[in-house]
Amino acid sequence: MxxxxxxxxxxxxxxxxxxxxxxxxxxxxxxxxxxxxxxxxxxxxxxxxxxxxxxxxxxxxxxxxxxxxxxxxxxxxxxxxxxxxxxxxxxxxxxxxxxxxxxxxxxxxxxxxxxxxxHTSDEHAWFQESRADRTNSKADWYVWADPRPDGSPPSNWQSVFGGSAWQWDGPRKQYYLHNFLTSQPDLNVHxxxxxxxxxxxxxxxxxxxxxxxxxxxxxxxxHDPELRDNPPSGLPMDLVTRPFDMQVKQYNQSHPxxxxxxxxxxxxxxxxxxxxxxxxxxxxxxxxxxxxxxxxxxxxxxxxxxxxxxxxxxxxxxxxxxxxxxxxxxxxxxxxxxxxxxxxxxxxxxxxxxxxxxxxxxxxxxxxxxxxxxxxxxxxxxxxxxxxxxxxxxxxxxxxxxxxxxxxxxxxxxxxxxxxxxxxxxxxxxxxxxxxxxxxxxxxxxxxxxxxxxxxxxxxxxxxxxxRRDHPALVSGDIALLDTPEDVLAFIRHEGESDVLCAFNLGEAAAEWSPPAGWETARMLASESALGNDGPLPQVMAPGSGYWAIEG
The missing domain is CATH 3.20.20.80 (Glycosidases)
Structure with missing residues (x-):
């Protein structure tokens, strides 16, 4: 039962x-x-x-x-x-x-x-209590770790905003994790x-x-409680804007x-x-x-x-x-x-x-x-x-x-x-x-x-x-992608008895594409104008253009 x-x-x-x-x-x-x-x-x-x-x-x-x-x-x-x-x-x-x-x-x-x-601000009352010592009621509410034997941070993790994701804190004599700014300590959501x-x-x-x-x-x-080092991403230096890009974020985020x-x-x-x-x-x-x-x-x-x-x-x-x-x-x-x-x-x-x-x-x-x-x-x-x-x-x-x-x-x-x-x-x-x-x-x-x-x-x-609000197919309908040339994107949204054909040429040149059978003529709303018109759908799409074709 x-x-x-x-x-x-x-x-x-x-x-x-x-x-x-x-x-x-x-x-x-x-x-x-x-x-x-x-x-x-x-x-x-x-x-x-x-x-x-x-x-x-x-x-x-x-x-x-x-x-x-x-x-x-x-x-x-x-x-x-x-x-x-x-x-x-x-x-x-x-x-x-x-x-x-x-x-x-x-x-x-x-x-x-x-x-x-x-994460929170370092001005949050939770963090202020957590950093006071290692025995208070919120001591484990943030991610704290001892330094390595040489005094360096516990892992190689990098902050989104640049530099190490670890910040030394004097009162605790430990590092705390901050994936973003040093003033944004990470909560221990474990x-x-x-x-x-x-x-x-x-x-x-x-x-x-x-x-x-x-x-x-x-x-x-x-985060990974074992604080394992992230592997390098291998990203070419000309694509790097910050040290964060140079790691695969395997351990500082996305824990199962x-x-x-x-x-x-x-x-x-x-x-x-x-x-x-x-x-x-x-x-x-x-x-x-x-x-x-x-x-x-x-x-x-x-x-x-x-x-x-x-x-x-x-x-x-x-x-x-x-x-x-x-x-x-x-x-x-x-x-x-x-x-x-x-x-x-x-x-x-x-x-x-x-x-x-x-x-x-x-x-x-x-x-x-x-x-x-x-x-x-x-x-x-x-x-x-x-x-x-x-x-x-x-x-x-x-x-x-x-x-x-x-x-x-x-x-x-x-x-x-x-x-x-x-x-x-x-x-x-x-x-x-x-x-x-x-x-x-x-x-x-x-x-x-x-x-x-x-x-x-x-x-x-x-x-x-x-x-869009008047057509359920566009709100909550299914989607079926259509075969198209590389620069053309087309799909049909379907809900109950409502169908809408959506087609776009996202390339820099005109593209030939014929709508599927049954869609030769429809009410069309184009990216050039929101004023719909009934008639044959185009066989050639201008670059950077699109339309909705509404059945019936």
Whole structure:
């Protein structure tokens, strides 16, 4: 009887996931420091997010993801958390946060927030207690290790931001692990007490009404307890931007015990029905972890990686390879996709072939919203906003400063959102100086300038987001890749009686390709225009173009 009940519960859970609100939902990422400033200090805040929710809802997305706004010294701008259950005063108060939840839900928007479980700030009370001595109640809450006999660090592990991942700490007379900044000590998530504390954090925010979590740097959350050295990557030096690139990250991340912790997270999430979890999974070969993290309905709902976030070119083989990894078989998780975010140079800058950024922005939007999974749209992407120019003396990002000029860094994707072309600071703030300088070129992309222009990128984004919502095949349907020439990507999305043919020429030259039988004539929506027309589908596709063809 117990086995039958278990099977029935599993089947019911699977059926519920098939109908879940998040399956195919479009999520709009907000980087709060740069979204909208309401108190004139030059830093975006929670009140600014609340004010901007009408604009976001009007886009036609299903939810928002808010990057960290927790109490923090801001050395990594919120990803160094000093209090998981506090709101940093620079962003506002719990009254502001509660207003976001209430207003978003009234507008039909879900609210997802970041959770950073791999590390904290060194100002967190947990770390301050842990470093005091080796016998206190939190002595084992972080990753501490003795030096080697010669005084050198316990292993050869390298930090993402450059240099050793180990920092000597005088009070403990030990090294602590930091995969990121020295001010971001790694939690010892192998410790069940640490897991319990993190799960209590999750319950705190779920209890305040959030609809889910994006789990940051999740594969960094557990390390090899034996502290074995990583092997060399063999990467050619001309491709190296930091020592981190020169190792295979075999032991400082991706420990197999992570999945057991995810099952505990899942059990906690299920105490609050209808919530959603998506993991960020970095690394050169993330697929196995993405599958493991989302497998069987007992762990997370979805995951995304950096297939597109750092790709210098958008190519048909790249997209085909990414899509083919998610077949939809039983027990498989649900993918999410991002072309841009707060950590990567904006896609429209990376992928513009001929200088026509507006055309590239429309093509990117059409493709992103075609993929089977959850599209994650980064603030400004709907405007076709390019990478902002930030002079070296104006940089704020510690990674950009450390690696200048070998990487574009993250600041160029974090410049303030332009709301009003003729307003001071493009309507982002009335401060004389903002936390990160506005790129003057971005005023031409301002919301007010595009909102009334029927052929703007913003108008195009609104039209195709609404059209997508009207066609279940594009939201949650299956996907079937078609045989095409190398530079052409084509697939059919199918759900019930709804079929949509999606075709893209991602090459630099015109390409001949005939749609499959039965698709000679259809209603077509192209990357050049969101105005659909009925007629024969093209046999030759222009370079950098695409379309949706809607059956019937």
């Amino acid at each position: 117990a086995t039958a009940q278990t099977c029935a519960a599993t089947q019911a859970a699977a059926a519920a996931r098939q109908l879940a609100w998040w399956r195919g939902a479009v999520i709009y990422q907000i980087y709060p420091r740069s979204f909208r400033d309401t108190n004139g200090d030059g830093i975006g805040d929670l009140a600014g997010i609340a004010d901007g929710l009408d604009y976001i809802a009007d886009l036609g997305v299903d939810g928002i993801w808010i990057s960290p706004f927790f109490t923090s010294p801001m050395r990594d701008f919120g990803y160094d958390v000093a209090d998981y259950c506090g709101i940093d005063p620079s962003f506002g108060s719990f009254k502001d946060f509660d207003r976001i939840i209430e207003k978003a839900h009234a507008l039909g928007l879900k609210v997802i927030i970041d959770q950073v479980y791999s 410790n069940v007490a640490v897991q319990d504390a993190l799960l209590d954090v999750a319950r705190f925010w779920l209890g305040r009404g959030v609809d889910g979590f994006r789990l940051d740097a999740l594969n960094f959350s557990m 015990d992570i999945v057991a912790f995810l099952e505990r997270i899942r059990q906690t999430i299920d105490e609050f029905p209808g919530r959603f979890t998506v993991a960020e999974v970095g690394g050169p070969e993330p697929l196995a972890e993405m599958k493991a993290f989302t497998q069987g309905g007992k762990r997370l709902d979805s995951a995304y990686n950096f297939d597109f976030l750092y790709a210098p070119r958008l190519t048909a083989p790249l997209v085909r390879a990414s899509l083919s990894q998610w077949s939809g078989e039983d027990g498989e998780g649900w993918p999410s996709w991002a072309f841009s975010n707060h950590d990567a140079p904006r896609a429209v800058t990376r992928w513009t072939l001929d200088g026509d950024m507006a055309r590239a922005a429309r093509l990117n939007l059409l493709l992103l919203l075609s993929l089977r999974g959850n599209p994650i749209l980064y603030q400004g992407e709907e405007l076709g906003l390019p990478q902002g120019h930030v002079a070296f003396e104006d940089l704020q990002d510690p990674e950009a400063i450390a690696n200048w000029p070998h990487t574009l860094g993250r600041d160029g994707a974090r410049t303030p959102m332009p709301w009003a072309a003729k307003a001071p600071q493009a309507g982002f703030s009335n401060a004389n100086r903002t936390w990160l300088k506005l790129d003057a070129a971005h005023t031409g992309f301002a919301v007010d300038r595009q909102a009334s222009d029927p052929v703007s990128t913003l108008s195009y984004a609104r039209q195709i987001l609404r059209l």
